[in-house]
Amino acid sequence: MVPVDDDALAAGWHELMGRYQRLTCALDRELQAGHGLSASEFEVLQQLSHAPDHSLRMSELAESAHVSQSALSRLVSRLEVDGLLQRSACTQDRRSLFVELTALGVTRYDEARPTQRRVLREDTQQAGGCLQRE
Amino acid sequence: MVPVDDDALAAGWHELMGRYQRLTCALDRELQAGHGLSASEFEVLQQLSHAPDHSLRMSELAESAHVSQSALSRLVSRLEVDGLLQRSACTQDRRSLFVELTALGVTRYDEARPTQRRVLREDTQQAGGCLQRE
């Protein structure tokens, strides 16, 4: 077991916090201005767009989009009002709900994706950001 | 210039989000339960404790703790009520305020630090977490 220096760990965490704050802030600003989406909302659309049939259970979606259960419930409500996705019952387990991207949701995601990618790229270049895997 | 794959960038960002959410959640839970501090509040105490005279200007503190100006203003108000720190005027520039850790604040930070380090260590081990620098 490699001995891990606590202070190095704290420094790493501090750096992670910084990068996260900076990126979240930039993404929120640009996605909101350009497409009326928050970073979390974009992330939800992204996970759905990568799912088979553009559809996932709420619980699966919460897991894969790194959003809490209650936050997802409200977030999905908002996006459903906007017409970007829709909930539908799950006949196998009536406790579950499926969330499915609408055509409008697909379009909105496709429009927003270049913006998100651009922000990520800009930050990575400017900050020597270590987003890519080693 | 190395060509950067947009999808790899997005994957890296997704991973960063996950690690941040997981750690923030764990830190908030444990620090709150054990010491009545949020992760942000702990971070502020930490920056102050590493500063000369345990004292920083609000603007410096906001920068180094990765907290927005308005969030810091309220956060400092809370911690001041709790007696962990105190604001004091800056005679050179009366727009600025100094924030200084009180004895109680130092104590509280020293108590909380092992908890924070433990959470970081546990997460790093469990998730192969890449917190340490390369």
Add this chain to the structure above:
DNA sequence: AAACATTAGATGCACACTCATGTGTTAGGG
């Protein structure tokens, strides 16, 4: 010196989040 621009910090407001709990559904004993 007067007028204007800039900066530091506080605050009203709207909003998203967390926590705890409620409702309805499914699964597992006794």
Add this chain to the structure above:
DNA sequence: CCCTAACACATGAGTGTGCATCTAATGTTT
């Protein structure tokens, strides 16, 4: 079967945050 536990999601209450704006102090221009 019935009763209880576990689960999926929704929701009310409380709280922290961001944005825009305000006040006060400083810097700059003419």
